[in-house]
Amino acid sequence: MDITIIGLGKMGMGIAENLLSHHHQVAGFDIDPSVAERLTKLGGIYYSDIEQLKKRDKQQIIWLMLPAGDLTNQMVENILSLLDAGDIVIDAGNAHYQDSKNNYERCQAKGIHFLDVGTSGGVAGAQKGACMMVGGDKEIFDQLEPVFADLCVEKGVIYSGPAGSGHYLKMIHNGIEYGMMQSIGEGFNLLHHSPYAYEMSEVAQVFNHGSVIRSWLMELTENIYRERVDMQEIAGVIPSSGEGKWTVEEALRLNVNLPVITQSLMTRFASEDYDKISEKLVALLRNQFGGHDFIKGE
Numbered sequence: 001m002d003i004t005i006i007g008l009g010k011m012g013m014g015i016a017e018n019l020l021s022h023h024h025q026v027a028g029f030d031i032d033p034s035v036a037e038r039l040t041k042l043g044g045i046y047y048s049d050i051e052q053l054k055k056r057d058k059q060q061i062i063w064l065m066l067p068a069g070d071l072t073n074q075m076v077e078n079i080l081s082l083l084d085a086g087d088i089v090i091d092a093g094n095a096h097y098q099d100s101k102n103n104y105e106r107c108q109a110k111g112i113h114f115l116d117v118g119t120s121g122g123v124a125g126a127q128k129g130a131c132m133m134v135g136g137d138k139e140i141f142d143q144l145e146p147v148f149a150d151l152c153v154e155k156g157v158i159y160s161g162p163a164g165s166g167h168y169l170k171m172i173h174n175g176i177e178y179g180m181m182q183s184i185g186e187g188f189n190l191l192h193h194s195p196y197a198y199e200m201s202e203v204a205q206v207f208n209h210g211s212v213i214r215s216w217l218m219e220l221t222e223n224i225y226r227e228r229v230d231m232q233e234i235a236g237v238i239p240s241s242g243e244g245k246w247t248v249e250e251a252l253r254l255n256v257n258l259p260v261i262t263q264s265l266m267t268r269f270a271s272e273d274y275d276k277i278s279e280k281l282v283a284l285l286r287n288q289f290g291g292h293d294f295i296k297g298e
């Protein structure tokens with residue numbers, strides 16, 4: 001099929017590569033023109049101007065791979081005026097599901113189809129075989145099913161239901177990802193403090209062979225230890241892009257218990273809090289009431 005990708009960062013370029021390797025025609029636009037060379041080398045066509053979308057006289061399939069939020073929503077708004085009824089917009093970024101429901105409605109109002117696609121598998125997955133969770137109209141999913149089959153690993157694609165359901169599923173997926181990563185981090189931290197001199201890469205390797213906790217994250221853990229990364233040189237700060245927070249917000253909205261994922265999110269926030277006023281205040285309070293020592297900062 002003929003697909004235009006908007007957003008040729010790591011994920012968008014990976015999708016372009018994957019599509020081209022499956023003999024689809026790919027055009028692409030990105031505000032950074034330096035990506036043009038890579039896309040053309042892969043066999044795609046680079047659009048230097050979004051207005052080039054106007055030129056088609058057949059159904060267009062637009063694949064958005066942009067940062068979630070304003071950038072994606074604004075791009076949907078921008079391209080609506082360039083597209084015709086019957087065209088298809090796919091948002092395969094990490095949008096909030098409510099944004100996707102709104103974007104679906106905005107497209108529908110102009111007779112344009114919209115699919116929200118939660119994409120997992122990282123950069124390697126985008127290039128070689130991803131996992132995709134697709135929300136929107138079933139007949140549009142059915143039309144594009146061969147494309148999803150090409151992009152995904154076997155059994156790695158699901159039609160998840162109406163608009164928003166793809167990104168909703170990806171949101172929960174990422175919440176689970178937070179909890180799993182936090183659990184691995186904590187377990188290995190305890191091993192570092194243990195009385196035994198474990199070889200951590202060997203531990204990760206054995207955890208990955210036949211054990212209950214074998215997983216891609218554990219494979220990545222093994223890679224990290226095999227690379228002999230000096231942990232002293234890594235700041236213990238974990239940024240987050242939003243999906244974990246949205247997962248916690250959804251649990252609060254639905255009054256659903258979510259302790260592990262919530263704590264994983266809070267641990268990220270704590271890691272980013274350089275001032276640590278809460279800990280400092282607690283130390284000062286116990287000094288005030290009990291005369292307990294506190295440690296002065298540098």
Ligand SMILES: O=C(CO)[C@H](O)[C@H](O)COP(=O)(O)O
Pocket residue numbers: 094119120121122174177239240241242243244
């Ligand atoms: O979608 C992903 C993997 O499934 C991304 O890697 C994810 O967006 C990273 O999220 P965060 O920055 O919150 O850790």
